[in-house]
Amino acid sequence: MTLYGILFYLISAVVIAATAVAITRQNMVHAVVYLIVSFFGTAMLFYLFGAPLLAALEVIIYAGAIMVLFLFVVMMIRAPSAGESAFAPIQWVPAAFFCLVYLVAAVLMAFRSPGMNEPLKMLSASPRQFALYVFEYHWFSIEVVSMLLLLAVIGALNLGAGRKAGVDEERSYRDKTPQSVED
Amino acid sequence: MIAPFRDILLLAATLFALGAFCAVVRRNLIMIVLGIEIMLNAAAIVFVGASLHLNNLDGQTFVLFILAVAATEVSVGLAIIVYAFRRTGSFDPRHFNLLR
Amino acid sequence: MVGSPAHPVDLAALIAATMLPFASFLAILVVTRGRPRLSAWLSIGSVTITLACSIALLALHSGLTTPIGFSADLIGSSGLNIPFGFLLDRLNLLMIVVVSTICFLVQVYSLGYMAGDPGFSRYYAFMSLFTWAMMSLAVSANLLQLYFFWELVGLSSYLLIGFWYEKFSATQAGKKAFVMTRAGDAAFFIGILLLFIHTGDLGIVNLDSRAALAGVPPSFITLSALLIFGGIVGKSAQFPLLTWLPDAMEGPTPVSALLHSATMVAAGVYLFARLFPFFSMSAVAMSVFLAIGTISMLLASTMAMVSRDIKKVWAFSTISQLGFMIMALGAGSYFAGVFHLTTHAGFKALLFLCSGVFIHRFETNDVYELSRLGAKRMLIPMVTMVLGAAALSGLPPLSGYFSKEAVMGSLAGLPNPVWLGAGLAGVFLTAYYSFRLIFILLFPRETAVTIPVGTPSPPPQAAGIPAGAPGAWAMAVPLIVLATITVVLGFFETPLKNFIGAGMLAGGSVGGEALSWTPLAALALALAGVGLAWVEFGRKGARQIGFVDRIPILHRLFAERWYIDRFYGLLVNLVIDRGISRLCYLNDRKVIDGGIDGLCEGAVESGRVMAVLQTGMVQYRLLAIFAVLALLALYFYY
Numbered sequence: 001m002t003l004y005g006i007l008f009y010l011i012s013a014v015v016i017a018a019t020a021v022a023i024t025r026q027n028m029v030h031a032v033v034y035l036i037v038s039f040f041g042t043a044m045l046f047y048l049f050g051a052p053l054l055a056a057l058e059v060i061i062y063a064g065a066i067m068v069l070f071l072f073v074v075m076m077i078r079a080p081s082a083g084e085s086a087f088a089p090i091q092w093v094p095a096a097f098f099c100l101v102y103l104v105a106a107v108l109m110a111f112r113s114p115g116m117n118e119p120l121k122m123l124s125a126s127p128r129q130f131a132l133y134v135f136e137y138h139w140f141s142i143e144v145v146s147m148l149l150l151l152a153v154i155g156a157l158n159l160g161a162g163r164k165a166g167v168d169e170e171r172s173y174r175d176k177t178p179q180s181v182e183d
Numbered sequence: 184m185i186a187p188f189r190d191i192l193l194l195a196a197t198l199f200a201l202g203a204f205c206a207v208v209r210r211n212l213i214m215i216v217l218g219i220e221i222m223l224n225a226a227a228i229v230f231v232g233a234s235l236h237l238n239n240l241d242g243q244t245f246v247l248f249i250l251a252v253a254a255t256e257v258s259v260g261l262a263i264i265v266y267a268f269r270r271t272g273s274f275d276p277r278h279f280n281l282l283r
Numbered sequence: 284m285v286g287s288p289a290h291p292v293d294l295a296a297l298i299a300a301t302m303l304p305f306a307s308f309l310a311i312l313v314v315t316r317g318r319p320r321l322s323a324w325l326s327i328g329s330v331t332i333t334l335a336c337s338i339a340l341l342a343l344h345s346g347l348t349t350p351i352g353f354s355a356d357l358i359g360s361s362g363l364n365i366p367f368g369f370l371l372d373r374l375n376l377l378m379i380v381v382v383s384t385i386c387f388l389v390q391v392y393s394l395g396y397m398a399g400d401p402g403f404s405r406y407y408a409f410m411s412l413f414t415w416a417m418m419s420l421a422v423s424a425n426l427l428q429l430y431f432f433w434e435l436v437g438l439s440s441y442l443l444i445g446f447w448y449e450k451f452s453a454t455q456a457g458k459k460a461f462v463m464t465r466a467g468d469a470a471f472f473i474g475i476l477l478l479f480i481h482t483g484d485l486g487i488v489n490l491d492s493r494a495a496l497a498g499v500p501p502s503f504i505t506l507s508a509l510l511i512f513g514g515i516v517g518k519s520a521q522f523p524l525l526t527w528l529p530d531a532m533e534g535p536t537p538v539s540a541l542l543h544s545a546t547m548v549a550a551g552v553y554l555f556a557r558l559f560p561f562f563s564m565s566a567v568a569m570s571v572f573l574a575i576g577t578i579s580m581l582l583a584s585t586m587a588m589v590s591r592d593i594k595k596v597w598a599f600s601t602i603s604q605l606g607f608m609i610m611a612l613g614a615g616s617y618f619a620g621v622f623h624l625t626t627h628a629g630f631k632a633l634l635f636l637c638s639g640v641f642i643h644r645f646e647t648n649d650v651y652e653l654s655r656l657g658a659k660r661m662l663i664p665m666v667t668m669v670l671g672a673a674a675l676s677g678l679p680p681l682s683g684y685f686s687k688e689a690v691m692g693s694l695a696g697l698p699n700p701v702w703l704g705a706g707l708a709g710v711f712l713t714a715y716y717s718f719r720l721i722f723i724l725l726f727p728r729e730t731a732v733t734i735p736v737g738t739p740s741p742p743p744q745a746a747g748i749p750a751g752a753p754g755a756w757a758m759a760v761p762l763i764v765l766a767t768i769t770v771v772l773g774f775f776e777t778p779l780k781n782f783i784g785a786g787m788l789a790g791g792s793v794g795g796e797a798l799s800w801t802p803l804a805a806l807a808l809a810l811a812g813v814g815l816a817w818v819e820f821g822r823k824g825a826r827q828i829g830f831v832d833r834i835p836i837l838h839r840l841f842a843e844r845w846y847i848d849r850f851y852g853l854l855v856n857l858v859i860d861r862g863i864s865r866l867c868y869l870n871d872r873k874v875i876d877g878g879i880d881g882l883c884e885g886a887v888e889s890g891r892v893m894a895v896l897q898t899g900m901v902q903y904r905l906l907a908i909f910a911v912l913a914l915l916a917l918y919f920y921y
Binding site: 038039040 | 185186187188189190191192193194196197198199200201202203205207208209211212213214216217218220221224227228231232234235236238240241243244245247248250251252253254256257258259261262263264265266268277279
């Protein structure tokens with residue numbers, strides 16, 4: 001096992017551990033911070049796999065933009081910290097069962113398929129190569145994705161702006177809803 | 184020499200399972216979206232690993248798109264969640280059962 | 284398509300003759316419904332052009348030898364070709380002239396009769412529809428097309444019988460007519476299909492040539508001939524479907540004159556003549572037709588003897604005269620049937636229009652009542668009515684005499700004397716019932732009158748149609764024209780005979796060899812009928828009670844129309860209402876409704892069960908998605 005191999009397993013362990021901790025946090029701020037750790041680890045994995053540009057993007061977008069957005073939302077709303085009840089068995093037992101099934105399937109598949117066993121060679125696609133490749137072969141998809149982002153901006157703006165219109169209406173609605181809650 | 188592709192797959196599968204578990208189990212809308220992010224991330228890892236494994240840049244390109252879609256989804260999704268929170272004052276998905 | 288191609292002029296005339304009424308029908312319904320006078324003139328204008336075109340066609344082709352044909356494919360599909368076109372030969376040249384003449388006169392007459400009716404425009408629209416359908420029926424080149432217009436004619440008949448739809452009896456009568464003719468038409472259609480399956484060509488020329496049917500087994504020809512005759516029975520109100528026609532008198536009187544005596548009911552006879560060579564290929568079928576014609580003729584005559592309703596008398600007489608035509612055709616005499624059709628169209632339309640004048644004036648249908656109110660003082664209708672009745676009875680020198688003589692001649696040519704005897708009895712009865720009516724009208728007896736239930740009628744006024752009455756001329760002129768036709772037409776027997784006889788498509792004898800004594804016997808019996816009517820109704824001191832009235836059983840039998848309607852009522856009640864309908868009802872209730880109820884309840888119940896599962900919680904859905912994905916992963920890889 002080379003140094004890179006050791007690095008891979010180390011980072012993998014960190015990523016999995018960080019994620020596992022993140023999803024069990026009651027406090028959402030903690031959860032988001034753990035996830036940022038996880039995404040940093042993922043970025044390092046990307047770098048390891050020869051995708052430096054993607055590693056940078058992962059840090060900038062995931063760890064930087066998305067997670068900070070989460071953080072903002074969590075902090076802005078100041079959700080009731082004790083609001084979330086403990087894990088309900090009706091949800092987590094079947095979920096755990098199917099996760100297990102899924103993992104078993106994945107393991108079986110990974111071990112049965114041929115050609116999975118050789119360690120990967122180190123290769124690297126420089127940002128320049130990658131950009132040339134993307135804009136040579138996938139320029140149209142890039143355009144589509146840019147359109148999608150534009151729509152997301154419009155949608156988010158619309159959702160944010162629509163709040164002002166009927167505050168009272170929403171209030172009255174909110175007063176009514178808790179009665180319909182049931183377990 | 185790094186690690187075999189198999190191990191990358193196993194890592195991604197584990198992450199994906201964790202993300203799915205989070206999305207299904209946590210009674211909190213924000214955590215559900217977080218779980219989805221984790222799943223997307225797991226998929227991205229498989230793509231990058233496969234790109235190296237197959238010596239093909241298409242996998243990396245796809246991750247680019249995943250990043251874009253994730254950003255979109257999070258921005259709109261969080262906007263919806265904030266909106267919903269303002270309507271009902273709760274993050275609990277059980278409160279959003281009007282379609283029942 | 285056999286036949287020489289059409290000259291453009293003919294084509295134009297024919298299209299004008301057939302399509303203009305349709306155009307006016309549409310125009311009236313769509314545009315001018317709110318303007319009755321304009322509608323009427325639109326309709327009359329179109330029918331005038333139709334008449335002119337028909338007469339022009341007849342004049343142009345008086346020496347026609349081979350039929351003129353024109354056709355285009357209406358439906359073309361692999362192995363199935365249905366041409367749509369027209370066929371002109373001597374028979375339908377005559378027919379279109381008859382139809383357009385009567386249509387024209389009746390529409391003019393209706394100007395007076397229907398004046399002020401709220402449905403004036405609608406009436407003329409339906410009249411135009413009928414004219415179109417009937418003209419197109421007459422020139423149809425193939426059986427399917429003919430059937431199409433046959434049904435359209437039936438539709439316009441239904442619409443016109445039920446014209447006064449506020450009257451319950453009128454709508455009932457319309458329904459009855461529609462359903463009963465439909466029963467016949469169903470058989471007709473099956474016959475057409477059978478023919479189509481076996482010959483593959485429904486062209487009339489084709490069906491009428493012996494060569495085309497050479498390969499078809501005779502029993503099959505008999506079967507399809509009988510089935511097609513079913514349509515004729517329905518349309519021409521022959522036994523056993525004869526009871527709709529008297530009820531059809533609920534419609535306006537001009538409608539009765541046009542549809543239910545002169546033209547539409549004659550369409551059945553026309554079809555018979557049209558397919559005469561085809562029918563005459565089956566001897567069995569021909570004798571069945573002869574028998575049916577005879578039975579309906581005699582039955583209807585007896586019914587006419589006791590009826591007090593002036594229109595019903597003429598309705599029964601129409602049935603019996605149609606029976607005469609069928610008899611003549613069934614006896615193998617093409618000419619006699621067609622000739623009688625032509626003359627009958629004239630004098631029966633005349634009789635109805637005369638009755639229409641009385642009914643319009645006195646607002647009652649009862650003969651005794653009309654007589655009491657002074658019908659005989661209306662000069663023009665009374666004189667023309669006597670003329671018509673005389674023609675109906677077959678008195679010389681009116682047209683009816685000649686045609687009836689031709690019919691008797693054809694019957695006399697048959698080996699079995701029963702038919703001739705029945706025919707002569709029919710002549711006697713015809714004369715008796717028509718002059719019974721005339722004498723009742725002419726010699727009112729206050730004593731014999733039992734005031735019928737109904738609205739009190741206005742007291743009798745000055746003689747004749749009041750000069751100032753609106754539309755009086757419109758009603759009088761057609762009467763005079765028709766009376767003239769009735770008087771004159773008989774003398775054209777020989778030219779008509781040459782025209783029709785030579786124009787026949789193929790096969791069939793022109794007419795039976797007349798025995799020398801039959802015309803005399805017929806005349807004598809007709810006179811005897813008139814005489815008996817005179818003795819019982821006409822002479823001074825006669826009590827105006829017919830010999831039938833003195834035999835209560837017979838009277839009841841005739842007045843109840845031989846219980847045919849009762850029988851149908853019973854049949855419908857027992858078989859259809861209690862039997863089939865009940866079964867259907869039970870099936871509907873228990874099987875179909877029950878099944879659907881079960882399904883619905885099942886759906887509701889399962890919905891309830893599902894509703895328990897459906898909590899509206901997004902995470903359960905996510906879980907389900909995840910579970911399915913996991914299981915799919917298992918399924919695909921192992």
